[in-house]
Amino acid sequence: MDHKIGVYIETGYGIGDALDIEALSAVATDEFGVAVCRADAYWNDPEKLAIIRNDISGEGLTAVIIAGPSPRVFQEEFAFEGAFTERINLREHVIWSHPANDEDTQMLAEDYIRMGITKASKYQDRPPFMEEVEKSILVIGGGMTGLTAALDAAAANYQVYLVEKEARLGGWANNFHKVFTGKPPYGRIVDSPIQEKIKAVNASDKIKVFTGQRVFSISGAPGMFDVVIRPDGDWIKKLDKEQNEWLAAKKAKEASGTEEEETPKPPAPEEAEAVGEEQEESIDFAHEKVRVGAVVLAAGWRPENLSGHENLGYGKYPDVVTSVQLEELATKGKITRPSDGKEVNSIAFIECNDGKTKHPLLYASFVNSLVTLKQAHYLRTTNPEGKAYIFYENMRTPGQYEKYYQDLQNDPGIFLSKGTPVSVSNGASSLTVELKDTLLGEKVKVNVDMVVLSTGMVPMTKDSAIVNLKYRQGPFLPENLYGFNDSHFICFPYETQRTGIYTAGCVRGPMDFQSCELDATGAALKAIQCVELTAQGKGVHPRAGDESFPEIFITRCTQCKRCTEECPFGAYDEKPDGTPLPNPTRCRRCAICMGSCPERIISFRDHSVDMIGSMVKSVHVPDEYAEKPRVIVFICENDALPAVDMAGIERLQYSAYVRFIPLRCLGNINLVWIADSLSKGIDGILLIGCKYGDDYQCHFVKGSELAEYRMGKISETLQRLVLEPDRIQVEQLAIDEYGKIPELIDGFIETLSEFDPNPYKGF
């Protein structure tokens, strides 16, 4: 569409002293014929903003371009009714990083004016994605976490559907004898508060409870998830088996590196038609169907399987029990031995930590320390003569729980020591525990009536997808490095790779009651936020509020399936003809799909293949005799671009031959822009994005890694064009590494100096 553009060039901050402003204005007026072009100091001042507003109404501007300080400042000031704003950074990226009144600095500024105007002229005016949105929330799991999430969402006036596989609500907490409160006095343990939570849930007219039922499938997208709820039965075993086999095959294929092949389609549940087909499914079993806007997954945990710990008497001696079993024994009052029903006078508490597994305490966390102390306390409360021996690797009682630990340390009936269990054997009338590495010297033997093995808490998602998504990318929530299905971001703990589905509680790691409650409330907020933003046609984190979304010119689609496979969030399903079926409310607006598409048919209203390609083409490339190389830097706008701002703030200087083009994520890079650049005569192309690998910093999980992968494929093309592969480089840069920018950029220019100028200049 044709825009009426106003360009406002800043002369303050020394910009007017360092650049030829008249020449800059001439670029806007003579080369582009913009409707308005003004140069003045401090456009953010109220009286100057009034001039811009006047131009918008008087001249009918639809686009305002501010060429001045970084877009990181004055965002609110430069937001106008009736026109969108584009920002050109003449301060941090030009005059603060390059010498004043210099030919190359001036050329840089002029190119940025060209690129900015070109970008604005390609902006499409499209409304946000609005559909009827259901705001109710599905909570999976009726334990402490699920109940809390349900109650908290209901208290904010949201309808909740709560699905619990067992016949009654409460989960493991039903079996707990006593629990910690997390409140002073910290030395106290109390009856589980779970019954009150259950009562409150049952009393709420905003919560519909499904007990004895499971989620059979979830299809759709945030704001419009269709959930099939089915009574628990053998079907789940069959479904889990099929889905786990599919996942194992997928992982095996990924590990073998045959990535070129299409990934197998996920198994279709017995009745289901191909994903994405519009016809009504026929379901021939008892079920209920609900529509929800977002999901909280609070499926909890199961005890770790201790087989393999036979040396510790597990499964061999009836009086060797797990910590989970002890909770149940303790609810009966005095603790008695399973073997003969006699009251227990001594217990050894040991960790199943004998070096057999790589991370033996991954599922123990600090919770096992607390449980052990608590259970020793049970013994001491019910049997004043009782003796508890606690052996541990590290006693983990974080925060105020330390107080509880201190109290128990003062109890003469509780003996605490570091110690690694070696074996448990049967003595005459008791069990003998052998330990090493204790505080008392090398090996120690203790005779006790009972041995309690500390049992890890394994997330339920280890065995089952649970959410059973009918997504092209499969039924599971993607796993993180640690094997949990939640976020791998420290800063964004609720962001799973499936938009609108938030994990909470022990499904994401062992937690005490207090942590479960805290986590449940947060997850409920994220679910509420998701439905509210979706209802307004806005994206969720990390581009919360973004109204743009990808649109596909489907008639040109060649069914290559790259978009459906590369989207980190599984936003695309697949139609029977092999073309992608977009789900805009699953989309996080990273534009990785736009980069993946060889047909260049995916675009956002304010970001498209044509827009970026045109920006590249708008750069003035001096001829080969000028000895002024040109470099396009495609740069991630999340971390690397602010780092360039920091370099400017610190007045670090680097070559003025480079032009930065920000991308939503480096995975947004489309190979056609490389071709555009090279055919334009650009000498080198640098891609700067976030660190990737196990501890990735990419806000969209795998964008920077995908960029690297795509560039790996382009070197062949370069060789065909008789161009050196080193003309294209991918660099990782963290936001605080701005000190490296001069070296990185000047180093690249240095590399290019070894090559002849791009022979395609002037073509």
Next chain:
Amino acid sequence: MAGEKTVLVVGGGISGITAALEAAEAGCKAVLVEKEPYLGGRVARMNKYFPKLCPPTCGLEINFRRLRRNPDITVHTLATVETITGSPGSYTATIKMLPRYVEDRAATSKCVDDCPVEIPNDFNYGMDKVQAVRLPYAMAYPMHLVADGDALKKAQGSPEFNAFVESCASKGIQINLDAKPETFQVTAASVVWATGWRPYDATKLDKLGFGKYPNVITNVMMERLASANGPTKGAILRPSDGRKVNNLAFVQCAGSRDENHLPYCSSICCLASLKQATYLRDYNPDAQAHIFYIDLRAHGRFEFFYDRVRNDEKILLTKGKIVHITEDPVTKDVILEGEDILSGSKIRRTFDMAVLATGMQPNTSLEKVPAPGVSYDEFGFVVSDEGIHATGVTKRPMDVGTCLQDATGAALKALQDTVGR
């Protein structure tokens, strides 16, 4: 200003920023009040987060971006809450805002590097000096200069100062030493209290030599030493002579789990020291780090990180309690003494530098919430949760990830207050 859908968030550290953003993105209006001239609190002064070893500014920047684009959040820096009256659903807070003494248009420290007055740099825990007019740090939000009014007033009238004021004016920057504090009121349905923590005062640990020996520093100072924008630009040098640190000790539970100081466990210091050991190893591959601990509390998925660090043969771990630190008066090396818990033998070892892993003390232990109906535990952490919702380290010691979970939950509790129950 504000009103019934409004949430007042006090404290602009990572917990407060999160609570304000999460509430605003869920449909509330948020007013965020921070006493420092910048947002980010303690995390802005950290080098990296465990376990990913990624820079905190990465997460801060994206939060600042969310703030910038969200018209439903108002941020007040240099502001503190004087009093809060009212009850859940209807509070009125009186807020006092100190002057910045400088008006600019998104300027930076380099714009005013001709400032003739220097002050100790609080951002770097006093390890270096800084201009009295400055941007608190390069990524600071809001991007506005701040001036130390008292320091400038002492220089007022001198020719250097006058020249500086004039030079500022030519750059569109006005120094105004006559500016006065302002007081205003905010009405809100709900309050989130996220005033966070301070490092426990290490000078109270008189046997550990902090403040007496220059080469005994604290863990928060170590974060600054390792930061590229810290006093040494990321070089880990010992304070006494600026020499590269080759042999570093970490003293865990310095004042923590100690009835005479902080009886509780701060939960994060073990992981922080493991992380800081990697700073040293990255900076100086020849260096060795030695961590003395009582229990190594790296729980759950942090276990992976613990493994990764302890597999480095130049990072040593000893289960032992350090009780006494002295200095070699000639070399300025530090001598650690204590007990090896496993063997029962005495420890006496010399190091280039020692880092005291001090704990987190809630600010509410010293500065109470100025509102009725707020209760505390014996350590000063907030216990009550009606209408005024404590979050983050105001509630209990927690790592950054947990603060974010908790602050997101606090946003929901605030949202519930705005809809009425």
